[in-house]
Amino acid sequence: MNDPLNISGRSFHSRLLVGTGKFSSPQVMREAIEASGAEVVTVALRRVELENPQDSIIAAIDTSRYLLLPNTSGARDAEEAVRLARLARAAGCEAWVKLEVTPDPHYLLPDPAETLKAAEILVKDGFVVLPYIHADPVLAKRLEEVGTATVMPLGSPIGSKQGLRTRDSIEIIIEMVNVPVVVDAGLGAPSHAAEAMEMGADAVLVNTAIAVAADPPAMARAFKKGVEAGREAFLAGLGQSQKKAEASSPLTGFLR
Amino acid sequence: MKTSMAFYDELKDYDWERLEESIYSCTEADVERALMSQILSLQGFISLLSPAAETFLEELAQRAHRLTEQRFGRVISLFAPLYLSNVCTNSCIYCGFNVRNPVERLTLTVDQAAAEGKHLHDKGFRHLLLVSGESPRVITLEYLLSVVARLRPWFASIVIEIYPMETAAYRKFIDQGVDGLVIYQETYNEKRYAEVHLAGKKRDYHWRLGTPERGGKAGFRRLGIGALLGLSDWRLEGFFLALHARYLLRNFWKSHLTISFPRLRPAAGGYQPPFSVSDSQMVQLLTALRLLLPDAGLILSTRESPNLRDHLIPLGITSMSAGSRTDPGGYAHDAEAEAQFEIADHRSPHAVADVIRQKGYEPVWKDWDVAFLQ
Numbered sequence: 263m264n265d266p267l268n269i270s271g272r273s274f275h276s277r278l279l280v281g282t283g284k285f286s287s288p289q290v291m292r293e294a295i296e297a298s299g300a301e302v303v304t305v306a307l308r309r310v311e312l313e314n315p316q317d318s319i320i321a322a323i324d325t326s327r328y329l330l331l332p333n334t335s336g337a338r339d340a341e342e343a344v345r346l347a348r349l350a351r352a353a354g355c356e357a358w359v360k361l362e363v364t365p366d367p368h369y370l371l372p373d374p375a376e377t378l379k380a381a382e383i384l385v386k387d388g389f390v391v392l393p394y395i396h397a398d399p400v401l402a403k404r405l406e407e408v409g410t411a412t413v414m415p416l417g418s419p420i421g422s423k424q425g426l427r428t429r430d431s432i433e434i435i436i437e438m439v440n441v442p443v444v445v446d447a448g449l450g451a452p453s454h455a456a457e458a459m460e461m462g463a464d465a466v467l468v469n470t471a472i473a474v475a476a477d478p479p480a481m482a483r484a485f486k487k488g489v490e491a492g493r494e495a496f497l498a499g500l501g502q503s504q505k506k507a508e509a510s511s512p513l514t515g516f517l518r
Numbered sequence: 519m520k521t522s523m524a525f526y527d528e529l530k531d532y533d534w535e536r537l538e539e540s541i542y543s544c545t546e547a548d549v550e551r552a553l554m555s556q557i558l559s560l561q562g563f564i565s566l567l568s569p570a571a572e573t574f575l576e577e578l579a580q581r582a583h584r585l586t587e588q589r590f591g592r593v594i595s596l597f598a599p600l601y602l603s604n605v606c607t608n609s610c611i612y613c614g615f616n617v618r619n620p621v622e623r624l625t626l627t628v629d630q631a632a633a634e635g636k637h638l639h640d641k642g643f644r645h646l647l648l649v650s651g652e653s654p655r656v657i658t659l660e661y662l663l664s665v666v667a668r669l670r671p672w673f674a675s676i677v678i679e680i681y682p683m684e685t686a687a688y689r690k691f692i693d694q695g696v697d698g699l700v701i702y703q704e705t706y707n708e709k710r711y712a713e714v715h716l717a718g719k720k721r722d723y724h725w726r727l728g729t730p731e732r733g734g735k736a737g738f739r740r741l742g743i744g745a746l747l748g749l750s751d752w753r754l755e756g757f758f759l760a761l762h763a764r765y766l767l768r769n770f771w772k773s774h775l776t777i778s779f780p781r782l783r784p785a786a787g788g789y790q791p792p793f794s795v796s797d798s799q800m801v802q803l804l805t806a807l808r809l810l811l812p813d814a815g816l817i818l819s820t821r822e823s824p825n826l827r828d829h830l831i832p833l834g835i836t837s838m839s840a841g842s843r844t845d846p847g848g849y850a851h852d853a854e855a856e857a858q859f860e861i862a863d864h865r866s867p868h869a870v871a872d873v874i875r876q877k878g879y880e881p882v883w884k885d886w887d888v889a890f891l892q
Contacts, residue, residue, distance in 0.1 A: 283593075284592060284593060285591065286592035307887060308674075308885055311644075311674075336890060346887070366771050367739075367813075368767065369813075422588075474591055
């Protein structure tokens with residue numbers, strides 16, 4: 263099936279993006295990424311020494327096969343996030359950034375005001391910006407207007423594995439925005455990923471659920487299938503049939 | 519930043535004896551109720567600290583393991599302490615640096631501190647904890663800031679565990695790229711505190727207790743608190759540690775919180791701790807803290823034996839020191855200055871990292887970047 267995901271003029275076969283945190287070893291991480299079929303791999307700038315080619319995470323990711331998407335995890339305001347993104351670019355990363363501005367270090371919930379501010383600066387500065395946000399449709403529109411490449415609403419708090427607790431708002435975002443919607447954070451099972459894709463999300467990003475599974479590569483494969491199944495179901499028309507179900511005893515049948 | 523009230527105002531509402539009675543009167547039914555609840559209340563936490571929870575230790579451990587894995591992943595951060603000076607004007611009866619101990623005193627020069635830092639950097643460390651005794655005339659603010667400036671390029675994170683200061687002084691450290699402040703109350707029991715801190719500025723319980731708040735106001739990204747186990751009943755100390763943690767989380771919500779619960783170790787002066795804490799009690803405290811505070815960093819030092827440290831890795835610990843020296847200058851030179859306490863785990867950082875890997879965890883040397891601050 264030729265159904266590429268297009269982000270900022272770049273085309274990807276896989277609609278599953280994966281994170282690199284929380285794995286028990288670089289080896290397990292590499293195997294899980296491989297099994298996931300992902301083409302976009304996000305890495306926290308705080309965790310890596312970009313100038314060090316021996317860095318355990320950087321060394322484990324073949325950048326000729328994967329787009330290494332640096333994230334600003336840990337930044338608590340726009341200024342910090344912008345500084346980190348620029349440092350990554352200066353160190354040789356592509357000018358793509360997963361923008362995370364999370365002033366609270368415990369639930370890691372995104373700050374809407376600072377995220378919008380940082381996005382505006384980074385877009386003007388030539389970055390392809392993929393912002394992590396709460397499932398807020400108006401914020402998603404505002405980000406689209408300043409030129410972000412995607413919006414990445416959370417399903418539930420990072421690492422919580424609670425699934426699509428923000429389902430209703432994500433539905434509105436999918437309906438309203440023109441850029442790809444990548445559901446990020448909180449997806450705990452392949453069924454959650456499938457659910458997001460069935461709703462019409464363009465892609466999902468998964469980290470914790472794969473990294474802390476008993477068998478991370480096997481779980482990565484399961485998520486790959488969940489994403490593919492959900493996407494196929496969406497394309498097959500599931501979204502429409504859900505919303506426009508026909509009653510078996512129509513009330514207006516007498517008119518025919 | 520606006521804070522509603524000082525932590526002391528919250529703490530003073532608790533009566534030590536009444537709380538003791540409430541902890542010791544918990545039943546197994548109370549523990550079961552706490553374990554059934556969706557969100558652990560402070561009352562539920564009390565039951566987890568109680569003797570009644572001892573029979574639930576395996577369940578506590580399993581839950582703490584799962585929760586930590588979910589929130590932090592299969593990783594353990596590594597850091598090293600760098601002792602700058604054992605000069606101290608305090609008389610704390612359990613500490614090797616006690617002003618009354620007739621021991622060799624040493625304050626590293628900035629160059630010597632840099633040599634120690636270089637040594638730790640070369641061993642792989644990127645997270646550093648700077649430690650010193652309390653003697654503002656010898657260990658001046660200017661000296662400490664110069665040390666930080668020299669060490670800054672080698673480390674992704676520098677945290678200070680030095681004597682309490684004012685908020686304005688802390689801001690200077692943050693401007694130099696220091697991201698965290700660690701300060702232990704030692705004991706939350708005000709009466710007991712007075713009995714073990716005989717002289718020096720540290721006698722002032724309130725000044726010490728307010729330190730994390732001053733650090734939070736200054737804007738440190740990490741605030742570390744701790745109680746020194748052995749000075750009084752660990753169950754009550756555990757309760758107040760948690761109370762303190764929750765206060766700080768509410769009031770300084772942008773700072774990450776870490777908790778240490780070191781057990782007293784032999785040191786010069788030969789102090790015998792009156793309240794011993796067994797290994798299983800240590801596990802009970804660690805796991806109960808994890809269940810109440812899923813996102814708090816829980817820190818383990820080389821005070822504990824290799825065997826215990828290895829077994830605590832999957833129980834909720836998030837950060838460990840390794841290959842530590844607690845005598846100033848001990849890394850790069852074989853100095854003869856007195857140590858703060860005896861180390862129990864003498865393994866090298868890489869030997870500890872190997873054990874972490876064998877346990878199925880990734881040892882993480884870097885999980886911060888000075889770029890956040892500068």
